[in-house]
Amino acid sequence: METFENLVRAEFAPKTTYLNTASNSLLPARTVAALQDAVRLRAQGRPLDSLYADVEACRAAYARLAGVPVERVAAGATVALHTSLIAASLPPGAEVLTAEDDFTSVLNPFHTRGDLKVRAVPLERIADSVRPGTALVAVSAAQSADGRITDLPALREAARAHGARTYVDFSQTAGWLPMEADAFDYSASITYKWLLGPHGAAFLVVPEDLGDLPPVQASWAAGEDPWASCYGPVAELAHSARRFDSSPALFTYAGLRASLELIEELGVDAVRAHDLALADRFRAGLAALGHEPVPVPAPGSAIVSVPGLGRLQPELSASGIEVSNRAGNLRASFHLYNTAADVDRLLEALPG
Incomplete structure (x- = not known):
């Protein structure tokens, strides 16, 4: 049986110190190969049935x-498309409770409706802020x-x-933190x-029961028999x-099938333990340098943000260390392909 480390080493060979998964992940080698195979199918004029099968395997x-x-x-x-479906299901005047400064894709479709009461509170108060009359709570995990x-x-x-429905965006946790989607009415993830x-x-x-969502974007792909739904109303x-x-982006799903297979082989619990250990190492190193990251409750987060240091992002990128500048924070995110050496290289590059 292959070990976690061996599986990861076989799939990734980054040319930088890549600590920016919260923006985009690296692609596993198997995913790159699957994408190339899918492109060849199209280039050679061969049937694309296997690519449609990839969509269902990913689902x-x-x-x-x-x-x-x-x-x-x-x-x-x-995610914004999915949020739009949920926003379209709400009656005029419905109250939507959100977290202040959450990611736009979770929020904006409710605001653009124009006839909903969207209320934003600090993340730490969101559970306490649900009240009678709240129709939906929408928040990122x-x-x-x-x-x-x-x-x-x-x-x-x-x-x-309070009889409110819930909508959770798992985009920043799916893959390293176990999901319990069954606990919520709606959830989404890129x-x-x-x-x-x-x-x-x-x-x-x-x-x-499919909720109250109106299938306002329904195309042939939404038909019970898609290939019999290509002409006229479904x-x-x-x-x-x-x-x-x-309608699916077929090349994407061909690659994604390989990516999800890797996540399942490794196991989310093992990925979580690996990612959090690196995040904890970074937090300890920051403390030694005199920097205080944004606090997160136990057991922690794979994303670590340091207020005031976001300005260093261009300089770090020029030196081969990839992080993000988000809201003035230096945001480092640790995933399965990262190592303790990656953490230490970033710490060595920071002032303090």
Whole structure:
């Protein structure tokens, strides 16, 4: 049986100290190979049936990672598109509770409706801020800007107590932190960060009864029989969450299938232990240098942000260390292909 380290070493050979998974992941070698194979199919004029099979394999893999039946998973392109479906389902005047400065894709479709009451509170107060009349709580599982983790169990209980629905964006945790999508009404995630996939795919988990979502973007891909739904109005929408699908970016799913297979081989628990150990090493090193990162509750986050140091990002990039400048923070994010040497190189490059 291959070890975690051997599996990772076989898939990744970065040319930089890459600590920026919260923006985009590195692609595994198997994913690059799958993308190349998919392109060759198209270039050679061969049937693309296997690429459509990749879409369904990815849907099934994501359902396993999310802990829900595959019938509850819709495949699309962006979290913003999925958020838009949820926003479209709400009646005029409905209250949507959000976290201040959450990622735009989780928020903006509710604001652009123009007739919803969108209320923003500090992340730490979001569970306590659910009240009678709150229709929906929408929040990221981890904040993109600084890695703070939402207390999702507390949020779930508060929402249930007040009859509010819940929508969680797992984009910054899916792949390193176990998902419990069944605990929430709706959830979504893109796949090009911690799930190691190419750009162009995102998944939406809906309730067993499909919720109140209007399939306003329904195309031929949303038909119960897609290939019989190509002309004229779709006669019969899919009986599953596939009715919320958008036409798939086939090359993306060909690569993503290989990426999700790797995540499942490694195991999310093992990835989490690896990522958090590196984040803890970085936090300890920051303390020794006299820097204080944005605090996160135990057991921690794979994203570490240091206020005031975001200005160093161009200089670090020029030296071969890739991090992000987010809201003035230097944001480092640690994933399965990173090592203790990567952490130490970043620490050596910081002032203090």
